[in-house]
Amino acid sequence: MKPFLVYSNNADYLRLVALNRLASGYHREDIISGGLAGWILAQYRKARLNLANISETPAYLQYAQPKSPLRDILITLVHELPTLYLTAKALFRPQDLTVSSFAVFQSYKANLDQTFYMLLLDISRALEFASYIKQLYDIEKIQNKVTDGDEPYPNSTHSAENGMAFELKDVSFAYAHTNSKDNAIRNVSLKIEAGQLVVIVGDNGSGKSTLIKLLTRLYDVDSGEILVDGLPIKSYRLSDIRQVQAVLTQDHQLFPLSLAENIGLGSTENLHDMEMIRQAAEDGGAADVIEKMTDGIETTLSPATTAESQYLDKERHKDLQEFYDGLENSTDVSGGERQRLVTSRTFMRFLGGGIRFAVADEPSSAMDPKAEHRLFQRFRESRQGKTLVFVTHRFGHLVKHADLIVRMKDGQVAELGTHSELMARGGEYSESYNVQAQAYADGQ
Numbered sequence: 001m002k003p004f005l006v007y008s009n010n011a012d013y014l015r016l017v018a019l020n021r022l023a024s025g026y027h028r029e030d031i032i033s034g035g036l037a038g039w040i041l042a043q044y045r046k047a048r049l050n051l052a053n054i055s056e057t058p059a060y061l062q063y064a065q066p067k068s069p070l071r072d073i074l075i076t077l078v079h080e081l082p083t084l085y086l087t088a089k090a091l092f093r094p095q096d097l098t099v100s101s102f103a104v105f106q107s108y109k110a111n112l113d114q115t116f117y118m119l120l121l122d123i124s125r126a127l128e129f130a131s132y133i134k135q136l137y138d139i140e141k142i143q144n145k146v147t148d149g150d151e152p153y154p155n156s157t158h159s160a161e162n163g164m165a166f167e168l169k170d171v172s173f174a175y176a177h178t179n180s181k182d183n184a185i186r187n188v189s190l191k192i193e194a195g196q197l198v199v200i201v202g203d204n205g206s207g208k209s210t211l212i213k214l215l216t217r218l219y220d221v222d223s224g225e226i227l228v229d230g231l232p233i234k235s236y237r238l239s240d241i242r243q244v245q246a247v248l249t250q251d252h253q254l255f256p257l258s259l260a261e262n263i264g265l266g267s268t269e270n271l272h273d274m275e276m277i278r279q280a281a282e283d284g285g286a287a288d289v290i291e292k293m294t295d296g297i298e299t300t301l302s303p304a305t306t307a308e309s310q311y312l313d314k315e316r317h318k319d320l321q322e323f324y325d326g327l328e329n330s331t332d333v334s335g336g337e338r339q340r341l342v343t344s345r346t347f348m349r350f351l352g353g354g355i356r357f358a359v360a361d362e363p364s365s366a367m368d369p370k371a372e373h374r375l376f377q378r379f380r381e382s383r384q385g386k387t388l389v390f391v392t393h394r395f396g397h398l399v400k401h402a403d404l405i406v407r408m409k410d411g412q413v414a415e416l417g418t419h420s421e422l423m424a425r426g427g428e429y430s431e432s433y434n435v436q437a438q439a440y441a442d443g444q
């Protein structure tokens with residue numbers, strides 16, 4: 001076998017590879033919650049057109065694939081068809097042939113070439129790509145059976161200027177396909193007023209995240225009802241609801257794109273506003289992470305990879321091997337730094353405007369206490385026009401600002417009230433608070 005090394009440095013090709021990776025299930029949650037499918041497809045189309053008749057088939061496959069004579073004949077035919085037509089016309093009806101018709105033919109031929117090349121070589125890939133994106137949504141539908149409503153949000157009766165208001169009426173929910181007989185959420189009734197700052201606390205597995213998934217309509221309740229601004233949550237258009245919500249969890253991933261895009265995609269309409277992106281980076285605590293990078297905000301942490309080599313001999317192809325090793329290197333960041341970068345994406349969403357409900361579901365476990373404190377503070381500073389919900393285990397410095405604290409236990413609301421109300425009650429909430437306060441004092 002012949003030794004080989006193939007790689008691509010064509011920006012549009014690399015873009016396509018990155019977009020393909022984005023469309024994989026790995027980024028599903030980020031794409032759905034960020035409403036990014038349309039942007040990805042548009043970017044794909046753009047890169048595909050720029051590539052013109054360069055095939056999207058990975059280079060090593062092209063190298064390894066035997067040429068198909070039929071495909072080659074078809075391409076040649078398509079390529080030559082207008083010329084043949086023109087020649088025939090010139091031979092048989094020379095009086096019809098003008099300079100302008102020749103020019104028209106030329107441009108027609110160029111278009112035809114490109115279209116047919118794409119049809120023959122890559123249409124199946126383009127369709128495959130579109131189907132990936134569709135699948136992301138289909139999976140969501142199968143799992144959750146979340147159906148769309150037709151009420152716009154915000155609608156004419158509720159301007160929602162102060163944020164989303166929620167009312168949960170006797171809500172229960174169990175995850176499908178689990179062996180557990182217990183519901184993850186059991187008979188929860190709860191009111192969250194527009195613009196409130198709510199803190200949800202509780203032990204592991206008590207149902208905090210599930211509650212968030214119901215409020216953001218990632219799942220629908222099994223029984224009971226959730227009202228948003230007085231109307232059933234199911235009656236609203238899903239895309240409208242997603243547009244006005246920003247959810248920050250531990251599960252967000254970095255995209256195989258530049259840091260600027262990783263942050264900017266919080267608001268696709270403002271993706272080219274570098275000032276806004278830098279502001280979001282500052283707000284999310286990622287400015288110093290970016291500063292450390294050689295290419296700054298243009299750094300791509302894990303670039304799309306295309307390099308492949310085979311049968312390289314350690315001795316004979318030493319130079320080639322070294323060259324290969326230096327290609328497409330990725331840079332890593334720590335868990336806390338990654339979290340700050342995805343947090344900046346959420347702040348970009350805030351800066352883009354229109355967010356009415358923001359959730360931070362334990363986003364901070366990878367962060368040190370100082371970064372966490374800063375995050376909560378920045379969230380609170382952006383609270384204008386939003387209802388805010390925090391899910392956290394380390395609630396010490398937050399609860400005093402909360403309008404409402406919900407303590408979950410075994411899928412139910414165990415305690416509900418303000419910090420001082422719950423402290424006065426002397427229940428489990430006050431116990432955990434005191435334990436945390438003590439631990440903090442001991443650590444000083």
Ligand SMILES: Nc1ncnc2c1ncn2[C@@H]1O[C@H](COP(=O)(O)OP(=O)(O)OP(=O)(O)O)[C@@H](O)[C@H]1O
Pocket residue numbers: 175178184202203204205206207208209210211408
């Ligand atoms: N996708 C899922 N499929 C099946 N069961 C799930 C799923 N997610 C959570 N559960 C279960 O539902 C219950 C509530 O989980 P949930 O994640 O809401 O708790 P939590 O209070 O957020 O916990 P933690 O503090 O550990 O994040 C748990 O028993 C959990 O095992």
